[in-house]
Amino acid sequence: MATTVVAEDTGQAKARVGDRVFSGFALAAGIAILVALAGVFIFLAIEGIPGLAKPAEFYGDASNFWGYVAPLLFGTVLAAIIALIVAVPLAWGIALVVSHYAPKRVATPIAYVIDLLAAVPSVVFGLWGISVLAPQLKPVYVWLDENAGWLPFFAGPASGTGRTILTAGLVLAIMIIPIITAISREVFSQTPRLHEEAALALGATRWEMVRMAVFPYARSGMVSAVMLGLGRALGETMAVAMVLSAGGGISFNLISSTNPASIASNIASNYKEGTPGKIQVLIATGLVLFLVTFLVNFAARWIVTRNERKLAR
Amino acid sequence: MSTTAAPVRPRSEPVSFTAARLPRFAPLLVAVVAIAAGALPMLLLGWGVVGWALLTGLVYLVALPLWSRVVEGRRGAADRMVTGLVWAACLVAIVPLVSLLWTVVDRGLPAINSTFLTYSMYRTSLDQEVGIYHALIGTVLITLFAAIISVPIGIMAAIYLIEYGKGKRLARWITFLVDVMTGIPSIVAGLFAFALFILLFGPSTRVGIGGSVALSLLMIPIVVRSTEEMLRLVPAELREAAYALGVPKWRTIVKVVLPTALGGIVTGVTLSIARVVGETAPLLLIAGLTTRTNFNVFDGRMTTLPVLIYTQNANPGIAEVPGGIRPGIEMAWGGALVLIVIVMVLNLAARIIGKIFAPKTGH
Amino acid sequence: MAKSITVDDLDIYYGDFLAVQGVSMTIKARSVTAFIGPSGCGKSTFLRSLNRMHEVIPGARVEGKVMVDGQSLYDSAVDPVAVRRQIGMVFQRPNPFPTMSIYDNILAGNRLNSKKMKKAEADEIVERSLKGANLWNEVKDRLGKPGMGLSGGQQQRLCIARAIAVQPEVLLMDEPCSALDPISTSAIEDLIHELKSEYTIVIVTHNMQQAARVSDETGFFNLKAAGQPGHLVEFNSTQKMFANPDNEATEAYISGRFG
Amino acid sequence: MAKSITVDDLDIYYGDFLAVQGVSMTIKARSVTAFIGPSGCGKSTFLRSLNRMHEVIPGARVEGKVMVDGQSLYDSAVDPVAVRRQIGMVFQRPNPFPTMSIYDNILAGNRLNSKKMKKAEADEIVERSLKGANLWNEVKDRLGKPGMGLSGGQQQRLCIARAIAVQPEVLLMDEPCSALDPISTSAIEDLIHELKSEYTIVIVTHNMQQAARVSDETGFFNLKAAGQPGHLVEFNSTQKMFANPDNEATEAYISGRFG
Amino acid sequence: AGNESDAGTDSGSDSSDTSGGLSGDLNGAGASSQEKAQGAWATGFQGMNDGNVTVNYDPVGSGDGRTNFISGGVSFAGSDSYLSDDEGELTGAKDRCGGTDPIEVPAYVSPIAVTFNLEGVDALNLDADTIAQIFDNKITTWNDPAIADQNPDADLPDTAITPVHRSDDSGTTKNFTDYLGKASSSWSYEAEDAFPVKGGEAAEGTSGVISAVSGGTGTIGYADESQVGDLSVVSVKVGEEYVAPSAEGAAIVVETSPAAEGRADVDMAVDIDRTSTEAGAYPVVLLSYLIACQTYEDQAEADLVKGYLSYIVSDEGQQAAADEAGSAPLSSSVAERAQSIVDAITAG
């Protein structure tokens, strides 16, 4: 046993080195992320900024870049919002079933099956979207057009192929469900027993226990899960490109053939035939998407911290 | 004590434990009624199966809570409502999954045989058989290298955020930017990797590792995010227990914190792999397309399964017999099935690993 | 309103593991019943079977009968939520809700039953409960702060306050004072004395002096050997138990000659 | 090997909140020092400042001096890891490592410091430590089972066994017995008696009888008022403290007339 | 892979008597529509060289293919349209080829079919004006008199017409709109890669259009004829006749079309004559090009490009693409000229 408190023997000195090295690696990894992101941003800026001010013929029907990107941005956000509205409650529901409702025998296969969804490549989602989902939804859109056409969302005319932004949003929803579910169920199931039992012992029903003990504990994880899902929905390329009948302008009509494209799918669709100038325009739209993601996250974070502060009041 | 305070609820009559409960068979009964009610318009108005299922669900979700509301009161109704809703969520999510899996299996299975799995698409005459072996190898290698790049960076970054950087400005920025990074569209990641490799290795470089780099950009944020959440959930008491034994911080992290969180971390890594293994756009750009099997990610083109699926579907060729299945279409679905099976196996492996290392509680 | 509890040949399992075997006793209404016994003998397990908290652990189940005022607790028609609402519980480890303020922690149970509560009424419940748990003076200026910011002992008292805020009819306490200092402990003991005029109280304690001080009747649990199920050795009036127990093992335990 | 500890005008902060103020005392080597005081007065906080565990809480810091055998504990050259290896600690709440078996939990302190050990040596450490913590008989047949599967009291004894397995020079115990039954408690108390021939032991306890039984010297902490920092009221030999304390407040607290 | 190991030994025998004796990798990029044909050509060329050669073709799209070629990243490009100097491509290609004019030879011709999905109707005759008005959303129901007049025998329903166009930029769209602009009086848009009419049903890629047309009701679209499969196709009015899409009809149009103006000898760029009235001609065609250099710095690269391109324009190559991809072979006169240009590729 050492007789002094200060580290002297080699084992202890090494431990200190170990700590420094390890924390150094951790820091380096963090910084690597910053560098990578800065790299992406710089790349987008260098290649994209010339695309902001090209002659009008580069922007199709629009007269300038903003007119070109606005419907794309709108389409991106609209599809992502539809996806979130559909996916988030479903995903949280499934996560709860797996973590708190179903017996283990049932929960494990459900979790596994949902995880499988995450494994399906976006191309396959695209193929399935066009060949299976869209035809199934076609009559639904016709019905909505006839019976709910007074709502601007269902103004119609209903698409003849079912490949609308609503369909794209639904495909995106299915794509992000496993992401949101996986993280949410992980944090749900980590809720300390102590807190769950505290709620149950007060005579809480299961749902009340979830609300009192599980949700508050899991909140940050739930938000992360949603942000991950949102990120994927905003940036999804192939599935949207394949499923969506794109090319329209800004419109809240969810069931017609004429839909705004999303930024990512528009890049993928038009990159192939792009001349260098056109590609600069496309990359500039990528830059816009990047900045939007930045803003969305900023807003989400702000809301979360504000809520937390309110809580700590 | 109640002399000083007004009772919260009237305590005059003893409350029975059994008061106001729906019979045990209530959910079943309501379900049967709902199914019947749902079937009615199907018979009378000719609604489809989808309409029937929707109506059944709706009737159940309205009727049971209503009944419960009358008998059991607000809280019981809310509980039953939520129980119904979460299970409905499960069913609703499983429907498209089953449809999708069925489609893939139905269309993909006929393509699969030993040639399909062991031959590449390289051929020297048109009547030779082809397979997806080269794409299988490409997918496995490119994804493996993507994981090799992103898992250590992701986990270490999460460790920095939770264990070292807490409260620091830099950590707050990294957390925030990781969220931003989750929103990078895959095509932008591909363009970036492409530009980077052109800068480093000359024009139109196409190389497998470039695909790995592009995929890493997509994987890292998922790994960081999920790991971060899991590390956050490791109780401080455990860290303190280790510190108090004179264990250095880094060993505490490696030997106590990480093992405790391992199950969740493995899930996160699997998720990130599943997320990128199906990527097409970036790989088409940077890893290119070849018909040969390439085992070297650092040199030459590599085909991956999603790229194969995409290109085969886009140019399926012509069917041997008029009206038959085009060779590319069959190959695309076959490839999709193989890809899903790969990830399924990976998932299963991750679960087993997670189970082996998960915190052991109980007997 | 207090209830008497009759337990008849109760076996308690964790999956296949029989943790407690063959317990029969009658817990009188409006009295304090204490359980003592060595660590691991199943006191907590048995206590949790009295308000059906045991069954929230996956695989956990009981065999046998628990009757509360003539109603069988494990009857299929019985709603465990209703049971727990009337048979409150304080745990061995303090477990305030981490995201709630002290104020909201106290009201957590009440809010379940009556969504809308007048501010004055709520304030009154909070104050009464905190005073009852001898915590009012320490926290009255920071009711809006999170409950987790308190010291261990403060947290435990917060949990006691939360449990009594819903005015249950039976109160189960699993070593409620093991994290408390003597002053808080004696405040809780006083509280128990007060409460027993209206409630049935069951308390698990390691502190034999405490058992002797607060309880009317005492049950002694023991293990035959490690790995064996725990069982009830003796159940008697506290006075008799500490003065002149029927069972030798009890005497040995109480006099500290045990082991 | 034991160390004496001299504390000089120590202030302990959580961020801006001054939790403990102006503590000065000398803890003698090869003796048992007990801290008593009402809940929330900063006993745990002060104890944790003695092996630099305090600083693992973000924002937590100390001002003042702690000297261990003449070396300043908070000197910039001092490695807190080395400090903690030699000044062990047992916490108020049991915290076994959930991923490890009972066996591995005991050896955690040795193994995590990457000491290579022969099987026989390891077995010996495990047995010695478990016997010391009075847990051997209960777990000797399931050493490979997870530590989390034990009851609360068993878990705490496991943690004590884990702490003594590394043979520290000073042992800090924060209410180590608050979750233990009398038998385990008295085993631990015996253990403390044994250990003090070689180690310096500091114990926080709510049980004044325990303080009187095990300690040579006692420190009484108190709060002036809720929200105010805790401070050391009196530090004296245990005998004097319990028989004839210098301070009125001490007497009031010890005799239970406090509040 | 199971097939690669023995590829070199047994396949040279059955492919050709003119074993090239080449080895190495040849990289190209460009039009995704060429991918299947490129696969067939690669197979034949690899066979000719006993499996010692690998041809890689990245189907990144014509535009990106040309960019890659100009940057020197690939040895040849496949493109749905010839190099133009709008953004300096022609000049760039010249620079890339060491100052010599780039080679542009046709790879094959694809007839573009106007295809539809309408219950109870499996053939239609339409003139360019009607097609233009349908895709311009001027004619919106299938029983419109403009359609009915040309199809007295068809039982046309009252269904709405859903025209499906490409959502991605595409050579197919450019050639189709070029046809509409030149052959009809009612199409007022420029020929462009992006479909010019706003709104309406759009789909990604040829396969997307096919899926959308076959999955929808009352749909009509345009796509490479080889990909149409079971769908019904429109016979287009040429002169006084209605002509269904066919390889022969496509070849006739290409042969009778004038060369693009101001091009070098080695540049076979053609401006398709959309208004041809030649008997049997089918003017809705896409001419796909191969772009390469006359000289390469590297001998091996020059040999590979020369060998590969010369195989492509050979009868064998054209037949292979027709079998695999369903493209229309070049007419013999066009192929001959292409062959002579390709044969002149050298290193130096």
Ligand SMILES: Nc1ncnc2c1ncn2[C@@H]1O[C@H](COP(=O)(O)OP(=O)(O)OP(=O)(O)O)[C@@H](O)[C@H]1O
């Ligand atoms: N969740 C659980 N799963 C399986 N076994 C358990 C669980 N909780 C407790 N046990 C076992 O049941 C037995 C009784 O445990 P219990 O916690 O009831 O003891 P106790 O008398 O309350 O002990 P203590 O005084 O230490 O709290 C012990 O052997 C324990 O290991």
Ligand SMILES: Nc1ncnc2c1ncn2[C@@H]1O[C@H](COP(=O)(O)OP(=O)(O)OP(=O)(O)O)[C@@H](O)[C@H]1O
């Ligand atoms: N992590 C923390 N952050 C902020 N304040 C804290 C923290 N831990 C304890 N405190 C505060 O410091 C003061 C002293 O707490 P401490 O836990 O040291 O008391 P204690 O004497 O050990 O009480 P007990 O006997 O209940 O364990 C209390 O006011 C408590 O609220």
Ligand SMILES: [Mg+2]
């Ligand atoms: Mg217990």
Ligand SMILES: [Mg+2]
């Ligand atoms: Mg304390």
Ligand SMILES: O=P([O-])([O-])[O-]
């Ligand atoms: O061949 P395209 O894909 O450009 O039509």
